[in-house]
Amino acid sequence: MTALNPASSQNSNQAPHIVVVGNGMVGHHFVEQLKAQSPEAKITVLCGEPRLAYDRVHLSEYFTGKSAEELSLTSERAYQDLNVDYVLNAWVDNIDKAAKSVSIKQGATYHYDKLILATGSYPFVPPIPGHDQPHCLVYRTIEDLEQIEASAKQSKVGVVVGGGLLGLEAANALKQAGLETHVVEFAPQLMAVQVDAGGGKVLKDKIEALGVKVHTSKATQLIEKGESCRFRMCFQGDDYLETDMILFSAGIRPSDQLARDFGLAIGERGGIVINDYCQTSDENIYAIGECALWDNKIFGLVAPGYTMARAAVSHLSGGDTKFEGADMSTKLKLMGVEVGSIGDAHARTPDSMSYVYENQPKGVYKKIVVDSSETKLLGAVLIGDTSEYDTLLQYCLNEIELPEQPEALILPSSEGAAPALGADALPDAAIICSCHNVSKGDIIEAVDLGNTELSAVKSCTKASTGCGGCAALLKNVFDSELTKRGVEVNTDICEHFAYSRQELYHLIQVNEIKTFDELLEQHGKGLGCEICKPAVGSILASVWNDFVLKPEHVALQDTNDTYLGNMQKDGTYSIVPRVAGGEITPEKLILLGEVARDYKLYSKITGGQRIDLFGARVEQLPEIWQKLIDGGFETGHAYAKALRTVKSCVGSTWCRYGVQDSVTQAIDLENRYKGLRAPHKIKFAVSGCTRECAEAQGKDIGVIATENGWNLYVCGNGGMKPRHADLFATDLDDETLVKYIDRVLMFYVKTADRLQRTSTWMENMEGGLDYLKQVVIEDSLGICESLEAQMQHIADSYQCEWKTTIENEQSRKRFRQFVNSPEADKQIIFVQERDQIRPATPAEKEELA
């Protein structure tokens, strides 16, 4: 190889070696894109952090319980599978442009054919005297978060310096950590980059209403020892503020030192200069993301970084995709406050004009900026309600001609219907998902390829899998394309009923249908099947809450419901009594032990904090349950599509960190909702503090204690397809908590599809979380009263099905192995393993026969 001749490569027959410095979100995106483009690409990633790429956008979720693993975007295993070499903790300290090699601090040197700098940015810390001491921190990496967490444990008051987007995210983190939180901003308003003064004012009011104190127009001069707290921040004038910890979030600076040191062109105010292909002043070196300077601009958002990564990948692969700047519009939620900013939010375009709508009582501010001819949208600011964001963004990006009265776009619909921009009005080139650069045309193509499920379109285009902000718009486009193709989605539950589950529910409730036969006669055909029978059985139970083993219902139940136990692979059943909240007395533990011993049952602790006894023969079930009920147990509904358990941590009664009595709350909730039949099983958990030991955010209903009450999370799931629950409402008192759970669950029971867990129910709900909030919190459908009444009916009519069964001679008769013989089933054979029984394998059975 001659270093001076870049055309010749030492391994001309091999794929060029690409070295990527930095493995943040953009560096990782580059790796993914390049591997997707050319799987044979030879890539080495030099990652400065001790772990591979993670989701920095959602960093504050670390404080609501997301672990570093959950935030990660990839794993070492995934990189190994992709055949990507990587070095962690690798700080590059030398670039030899002539030899085309980079060296890291640890000493290793790597030859490159192409070098990609994705070094990102670092937080700017203003040079205030006293800024450089313990408990003065920044907010960028997971290590920063660990330090913040540690510092917060020794602090009562926290200050964030900087009221921009990141600063408010950081303030949210401090608030989540339970600190009295302040935001100190040098400018006269919050989010001065994205939001105009009017919007900034409304935003400040909203943030303060959430208990964060905002101090604007404050320049910190000195950080000194405090009197009531660890530090005193002295402002210009005589003003001061005392705090135990300080988080600096006063903007970012490009991490361009490496490029500076080794002679790449750097902008006047920093940033590695790049062209439209993301090449730096050295053609073999590219820069992408927040370290790069294009047209004298730094792009501090993830979407433009991704676009740069794609441009660089394209150029490396001989393509011609250019980076041509990026739309910096954003929509986000800061501490639950919706904020949207589009294009020229400050109306800086000459001759532009603005329309403003402000609703102080509701804390809503909306502004649109239009050009002098009032035909094009230039920008917008939305605070408190971003429901028009998608429509406005499409007007702006695609230069769609505005309606006659542009103000209608932001006025509440009662004052003149807002002309919603239908999916049809968008050109094919319109970008629907800016995180993954998916256009309307891409979605049409995916539909044309036969993807008639929204989830399939999502997984093949990646649309709406980034920030998710485009979910509603994506669904609009998708639905409109399906309709155009005349695709009618058949929602019939089965051949016997030409109705969806929701429609059947409605028929049963409104026409007061009490049995399957009535329903079949009036609205169905045939005899029913294994699909519709259990579904209707479940609906009947949800609506009327009759005993499920009544003669008219018994034939509808799956075997698990019929025998009130879970059938195992050998035809035996398992027994799971309710242990509300996981709290159990020694007497009850002993009884369970005695029953398990006497009947030789295999015993195992379940994930829901109760005890499962396996291997009971059908004829033993009533006897066993008789003993359990006599000892104070009741059925645990482990066999039913119903409430299973409410898991809890030990809470404030014993735990020194607990802030509320999570056990009592869990027991109360379990007792309220036990026996509720639903489209699928339902799991709850209650945690006594933000440490979240009960793992409530992986449950259908999660409750987490706060200093002031309870935070409610909904629609989480573990299992096959884990889903992090959505924060639904904060700081609720006991009564409101129950009221909201009543409504959410009943609405789920009423509207979900058969066998649809709350997580998929939520994911398929048009309007998503916001819609559910409108229904449940604002009562937008006017049904809350009836939802609560129905739940109350279920609670009032609860019965332990096992108690009813053993008291009823006819029901007990069902639990005979053979109707004509007292013999046991000889096919059921157990062998011993670790001092307990287990079903014999076929081979073992043969041996024993």
Add this chain to the structure above:
Amino acid sequence: MSSAVLEESPVSSATENTWLEVCKMDDLVLNSGVCALVNDESVALFTQKVAGELKVFALSGFDPVGKANVISRGLLGSKGDTLFVASPLYKQRYCLETGKCLDDESLSLKSFTSKLENDSVFIKLA
């Protein structure tokens, strides 16, 4: 009631071609199944009301896929005009008349001719 004829003799020859009283009518559960022991084998008995008429069916109670005596605990249903029971373990559907599996041609359950008479349930051991 079932017209299926078994090719092999399922039980001892002493009972060939005889009607055997298995149980009483009220041992059955309407539109559902129960299990009986016949010559040491499990037999699933089902009753289903079809157009007002009560019908009874008898199939082998052994699930050839799950390898357990659970067929009697399956849900009954209809596919077009075919009545079936769905195994409670892995959900294969078997025709109540013939025992043939609707989901997998290679599978079938033994079926028995059966009748209701004088409040008793009889099956024919072919």
